[in-house]
Amino acid sequence: MWRLVLSWTVAVSCVGFSSAGCGLSSGPTWRSDGRCGASFPLATGEASTCDKRSERPCCSDFGYCGTSESHCLCAECVDYRAVQQPEGCLIRYAGLEGVMESQGYPSSYPPNLDCCYDIQRPDEGYCGVKLYFDVFQLEGSMDPFCQRDWLSPEYCVPEKGARMCGNLTGSIHEYLYQPGASALRFSFRSDSYNLHPGFKIRYELLTKCRAPYADPMPTEIPDAGGAKCYTKVTNRRGSINTPFYPNSYPNNVDCVYEFERVDPRVCGIRMRSLAFELQDPFDSPFGGACTDFFHCPGCGYLCGQVEFSWLARFQPDASSVKFHFHSDEMDAKKGFIASFEQIYDCD
The missing domain is CATH 2.60.120.290 (Spermadhesin, CUB domain)
Known part of the structure; x- marks a missing residue:
């Protein structure tokens, strides 16, 4: 069956529970070694602080957390018990x-x-x-x-x-x-x-979601012994590809790539195209359209020949995220291969 899907000019991805981007910190701003200040930054490069709820709430002018007068009352000291932290939005x-x-x-x-x-x-x-x-x-x-x-x-x-x-x-x-x-x-x-x-x-x-907002169902791969076109990705890094890549992908397939979250602290998946060649988009009365496409259900579609690099965020507490590849009944192309890595810093 011929299938037309309107194409948004967007390469899409899909996305625990980090509040970064809401005016809130994505995690503790203090270090485990007791050092603090701009000379002892966090992994993000930001100046570290002291935990105001701990027994060492003040940062001295030499960059140590403590509670004495030399930590809390000197001219360059910072007492984090007196610092108002933003509540965010x-x-x-x-x-x-x-x-x-x-x-x-x-x-x-x-x-x-x-x-x-x-x-x-x-x-x-x-x-x-x-x-x-x-x-x-x-x-x-x-x-x-x-x-x-x-x-x-x-x-x-x-x-x-x-x-x-x-x-x-x-x-x-x-x-x-x-x-x-x-x-x-x-x-x-x-x-x-x-x-x-x-x-x-x-x-x-x-409670019921219709296509293209429904989870796709993987189909069988032709000439593959009845194997379903479903890949469960459990590695932190690696690559995914269309069936038979670098040879042409088969017609009339729906493939699902489900990335399991390897750690609750992982915030997203960084993905980059190494090669990408699907059927080109074409004009329709409703705008550009894709017949073969790669996407995250509920977002836009990607087709043609493109290069992309994106960060696919997990939704709050999500256990996995799915991507979907679809081909129609004609004009199969080479397909794609894309690298991925699950990451801990999405800012």
Whole structure:
């Protein structure tokens, strides 16, 4: 059966529970060796602190955590018990349906926001979320990559391709939960200037998800003894490829690549194309379309000849993330091979 799928100009990925990107720290900001300050940075390169709840809450001018006067009261000392840590901006919704609103709605949202909205999942009987954009007016209607203000599902990447801005009032969107995920996260950013009302979005949790928002079912690989085109990836790093690569992939196959999260501290998968050649997209009355494609269900599609490098984030508490390759009944190409690595730092 011939199949047409509208193609978004977005290479996509799918995404425990890190609050980084919500104005919150992604983990402890102090070291295990008791050193502190800019001369003793964290692995991220940021200056380290002292744990204000510990017995050594102060950083001395020589970069040691302690509790004496020489640690807490000197001119260059920092007493972290007196430092106000930002609470960040993480908003959680627990109902089966509800309303997401930008800060201050219906008045203009504030500048310089860095917030996250988590739509929580009661159990795995719920497969996704449907959003109704009753009002959606953000800055950036003439900006194709939404570089000023935007709302974005964090698990669809590259981020610029998944951002939403401008006037999208009246539109409807659906998104999938990843296996084991406890929530589906959206990030909201605003720049230093704003005169826009923001958004009011109704949501409802779904127990039935239709294609292309449903988990794909792997088919048999032709001439492979009945083997299903399903790969469970349990390694931290390696590569994935289409069947028979570097020879042409077969027609009429649906392949699933499921990446198991090797450690709860892993935040995402860094993936890069080493070679990528599928059928080229073509124009249709509805825009560009792909008949053979690679994607993460619920996000955009990738076809043709492209190079990509993306960070595929896990949703909060997700146990795995799935990618999907589909081919139609004609004109098979060489396919793809892509490297991957599960990583601990997604900032």
